[in-house]
Amino acid sequence: xxxxxxxxxxxxxxxxxxxxxxxxxxxxxxxxxxxxxxxxxxxxxxxxxxxxxxxxxxxxxxxxxxxxxxxxxxxxxxxxxxxxxxxxxxxxxxxxxxxxxxxxxxxxxxxxxxxxxxxxxxx
Numbered sequence: 001x002x003x004x005x006x007x008x009x010x011x012x013x014x015x016x017x018x019x020x021x022x023x024x025x026x027x028x029x030x031x032x033x034x035x036x037x038x039x040x041x042x043x044x045x046x047x048x049x050x051x052x053x054x055x056x057x058x059x060x061x062x063x064x065x066x067x068x069x070x071x072x073x074x075x076x077x078x079x080x081x082x083x084x085x086x087x088x089x090x091x092x093x094x095x096x097x098x099x100x101x102x103x104x105x106x107x108x109x110x111x112x113x114x115x116x117x118x119x120x121x122x123x
Contacts, residue, residue, distance in 0.1 A: 017052060040111065052067045060092075
């Protein structure tokens with residue numbers, strides 16, 4: 001498949017974004033060992049071509065313009081975004097790593113509890 005044939009997901013402000021993140025886990029003379037995990041957030045900026053240009057991780061108060069190369073999106077039309085953001089903010093206040101999922105399936109299972117019911121069978 002050619003690069004021109006690869007379709008990027010088209011994002012909209014407010015969509016749910018899932019991405020891989022890292023944080024230092026162990027620092028030694030030889031270097032730093034990074035912990036890798038998946039986190040959820042809200043898309044806050046979209047370029048004209050539909051690519052995410054900024055996002056905010058749930059449980060934080062800043063917008064990040066450093067968008068990872070690979071991410072997954074879930075339309076805000078399918079998820080109760082105010083509920084998931086409120087829940088994740090409350091979880092993060094109690095537990096610093098509440099938005100650190102070891103695998104994407106765990107993040108998806110969490111997000112599924114906030115899925116909106118649709119009357120459209122095709123959605």
